[in-house]
Amino acid sequence: MAGFTDPVYRELCKCQGADVLVSEFVLADSLLTEAPEVWETIDFSQSQRPMGIQIFGSGPDIMGRAALRIVERLQPDFIDLNFGCPSHKVTCRDAGSSLLKDPSKLQAIAGHVAQTLRKEGVPVTGKIRIGWDDQSVVALEVAQRLQDAGIQAVAIHGRTKEQGYRGDANWDVIAEVADQVSIPVIGNGNIVNAAQVQAVLKGTAIQGIMIGRAALGYPWIFREIKAALAGQPVPAAPTLEERWQVIRDYAQLLLARPHRDRKAGDIRWMRPKLIKLTKEMKDCRRVRGELQKVLTLNDLNELACRHLAHYDLPIPQDWSTAMAS
Numbered sequence: 098m099a100g101f102t103d104p105v106y107r108e109l110c111k112c113q114g115a116d117v118l119v120s121e122f123v124l125a126d127s128l129l130t131e132a133p134e135v136w137e138t139i140d141f142s143q144s145q146r147p148m149g150i151q152i153f154g155s156g157p158d159i160m161g162r163a164a165l166r167i168v169e170r171l172q173p174d175f176i177d178l179n180f181g182c183p184s185h186k187v188t189c190r191d192a193g194s195s196l197l198k199d200p201s202k203l204q205a206i207a208g209h210v211a212q213t214l215r216k217e218g219v220p221v222t223g224k225i226r227i228g229w230d231d232q233s234v235v236a237l238e239v240a241q242r243l244q245d246a247g248i249q250a251v252a253i254h255g256r257t258k259e260q261g262y263r264g265d266a267n268w269d270v271i272a273e274v275a276d277q278v279s280i281p282v283i284g285n286g287n288i289v290n291a292a293q294v295q296a297v298l299k300g301t302a303i304q305g306i307m308i309g310r311a312a313l314g315y316p317w318i319f320r321e322i323k324a325a326l327a328g329q330p331v332p333a334a335p336t337l338e339e340r341w342q343v344i345r346d347y348a349q350l351l352l353a354r355p356h357r358d359r360k361a362g363d364i365r366w367m368r369p370k371l372i373k374l375t376k377e378m379k380d381c382r383r384v385r386g387e388l389q390k391v392l393t394l395n396d397l398n399e400l401a402c403r404h405l406a407h408y409d410l411p412i413p414q415d416w417s418t419a420m421a422s
C-alpha cells in the first residue's frame with residue numbers, strides 16, 4: 098500500500114501468515130531510471146515469495162519495458178498491473194482506475210505486458226475496481242478482457258473509483274465475476290476479520306482474499322484469519338510484550354536499510370510507521386504521543402521498557418542492553 102507498507106512491513110505480514118505479497122505500486126516510467134529509491138521500494142527477500150511487483154502507467158510500451166526490467170533485475174513471482182488507483186495524481190495520467198473508462202486500452206496494456214513476459218515465464222495479474230462510478234460498473238467486462246489478454250488472476254476491489262475508500266464494497270459484483278471468468282478472482286474491500294472472510298467466500302467461486310487497510314498497523318490479522326479458515330481457534334491478540342518486540346524489530350530492520358540523506362541512528366522519519374503499529378494497543382493514545390518524541394532506537398527501547406514496567410510485565414533480558422543502531 099503506497100506510502101505505508103515497505104519491504105520490512107511486508108516481511109512482518111508474511112511472518113504472520115500472509116500467503117502472497119504484492120509491493121506498493123510504482124510508476125512504470127520511474128523503473129526505467131536507475132533511481133535507487135524506486136528500486137528500494139519494491140525490494141524483497143527470498144523468504145517473502147511468492148512476491149508480486151505492482152506497476153502502473155498509461156501506455157503498453159512503457160508498461161512492458163518496465164515489467165521486463167523488473168523481471169530481469171529482481172525475478173519476482175509475478176507482475177501485477179494496477180487499474181484501480183483512484184488518486185488524482187494517477188488518474189490524471191490516464192493510469193490506474195481511469196483506464197476502467199477505456200477497457201480496450203486497458204486490455205491493450207495488459208495484453209502487451211503479458212506477451213512481453215510470456216517468454217520469461219513470469220505471470221501477469223491485474224488489480225481493478227468494479228468500475229468508475231455506479232453508472233459504469235464494468236468489472237465483468239474488464240475481467241473478461243484481462244483474461245483474453247493473458248492475465249492469470251484478477252484482484253477486484255469491490256468499490257467504484259467515485260467511492261474512493263468509503264461505503265460498502267460490493268461483493269455481489271465480485272462473486273458474479275468469479276462465476277463468469279475462468280482465471281482466479283481475488284476479492285478485496287472492507288475485510289477486517291475472519292468471520293467476514295467466511296461470509297464473503299461462502300457459496301462463491303472467489304479464490305482469495307486481499308486485505309488492505311486492516312493490515313496496516315495490525316499484521317496479526319493474517320494469523321487470525323488463517324486460523325479461522327483452517328477451523329482452528331483464533332489466536333489471542335498479541336500481548337503487549339509481543340507488540341513491543343515487533344515494533345522494536347521493525348524499527349531496527351528499517352534502520353538497517355539504506356537511508357540516504359538521513360542522520361545515522363536518527364529514527365524520527367519512521368515515527369508515523371511506528372505509530373501505526375500501536376493500533377488497538379493498550380494506552381495507544383499516550384504511547385503515540387511518546388512515539389512522537391523518539392529520536393533513536395534507544396529512546397524507543399526505553400519507551401517499550403517503561404510501558405511494560407507500568408504493567409509490572411517482565412522486560413525481556415536482551416532488551417536491557419542498548420539497541421544496535
Ligand SMILES: Cc1cc2nc3c(=O)[nH]c(=O)nc-3n(C[C@H](O)[C@H](O)[C@H](O)COP(=O)(O)O)c2cc1C
Nearest residue numbers: 098099121122224254285286287288308309310311
Ligand atoms: C494508503 C493506501 C495506499 C494504497 N496503495 C495501494 C497500492 O499501491 N496498490 C494497490 O493495488 N492498492 C492500493 N491501495 C488500495 C488497497 O489495496 C485496497 O484495494 C483498498 O484499501 C480496499 O481494501 P480494504 O477495504 O481492505 O482497505 C491503497 C489503499 C490505501 C488506503
